[in-house]
Amino acid sequence: NAGVTQTPKFQVLKTGQSMTLQCAQDMNHNSMYWYRQDPGMGLRLIYYSASEGTTDKGEVPNGYNVSRLNKREFSLRLESAAPSQTSVYFCASLRGASNQPQHFGDGTRLSIL
Amino acid sequence: KQEVTQIPAALSVPEGENLVLNCSFTDSAIYNLQWFRQDPGKGLTSLLLIQSSQREQTSGRLNASLDKSSGRSTLYIAASQPGDSATYLCAVITELSSNTGKLIFGQGTTLQVKP
Numbered sequence: 001n002a003g004v005t006q007t008p009k010f011q012v013l014k015t016g017q018s019m020t021l022q023c024a025q026d027m028n029h030n031s032m033y034w035y036r037q038d039p040g041m042g043l044r045l046i047y048y049s050a051s052e053g054t055t056d057k058g059e060v061p062n063g064y065n066v067s068r069l070n071k072r073e074f075s076l077r078l079e080s081a082a083p084s085q086t087s088v089y090f091c092a093s094l095r096g097a098s099n100q101p102q103h104f105g106d107g108t109r110l111s112i113l
Numbered sequence: 114k115q116e117v118t119q120i121p122a123a124l125s126v127p128e129g130e131n132l133v134l135n136c137s138f139t140d141s142a143i144y145n146l147q148w149f150r151q152d153p154g155k156g157l158t159s160l161l162l163i164q165s166s167q168r169e170q171t172s173g174r175l176n177a178s179l180d181k182s183s184g185r186s187t188l189y190i191a192a193s194q195p196g197d198s199a200t201y202l203c204a205v206i207t208e209l210s211s212n213t214g215k216l217i218f219g220q221g222t223t224l225q226v227k228p
Contacts, residue, residue: 004156031214042117042202042218043157050213058215090156098144098206098214101159 002026006091006105013081013112021076021108023091029103030096032074034058034066036087037107043090049074051096081112115140115207119219126193127227134188134222136203141181144211148177148188151200151221160201161188165208193226200224 007022025032030051035043035058045058049068063085065077074093078085088109092102116139126132136146145164149157161170161177163186169178176189190197200223204216 033214033216035218040122040220042220043204043216044218045215048213048215056213092157094214098211099162099164101147101162102157102214102216104149104156104158106154106156 004091004093004103004105006089006108008108009106010109011111013078013110015081015083015112017081019078019081019110021078021089021091021110022073023075023105024073025091025093025103026072027093027095027103028071029093030071031094032068033092033094033102034064034074034076035090035092036060037090038087046076046089083112086110086112115143115205115217117203117205117217117219119201119203119222121222122220123223123225125225125227128193128195130193130226132190132193132224134190134201134203134224136186136188136219138184138186138205138217140207141184142208143181144206144208146177146179146186147204147206147216148175148186149202149204151202153199157202190224193224195226195228198224198226 033048034046047066148160163179174191200221202221203219
């Protein structure tokens, strides 16, 4: 099984450009999450989707939008990229019960020039 | 607001040493606490999950303990090996977020085990 797949793995953008980060899971999980990881700051939650058809803001949602396209896919969109959004972005999924561990993708490394 | 702290930020030990990684959290109202491993350029892999009602969990050479009242958890690694070199992250789910699974992470401890 592939688990959680993120595309692309690397991307360089110019300030003001837009981009969508893709995430798909093949484990039939209900909940999906987008985090960003910055040096010295751990992972911070951007948005999450507790179930298909619902999305909610996390700790750092400004500048981002999300779409839960179906149960498998959860995308993150940067409408107008800013240098402060340079980061490593991780998608994760969870079957549904919080007493289970989340499964993470390998990340998208995004640089905004 | 729940905050999670991991000290030290980096640790270097010789192979074979037993070691302890520390994690502290400010609000004891947690649902569970989780330890993850992250290899360079990779995502996170779950190591151990401790429910709020539990005191410890063990997996192979790893043992994680939880003391809710003091807001602390430790990850004990026995007989460390070079393959244990990675960043170890601690995260909690608060009681209020138990139905959403939202994790709050510490900054991580980067471990280097020297042959």
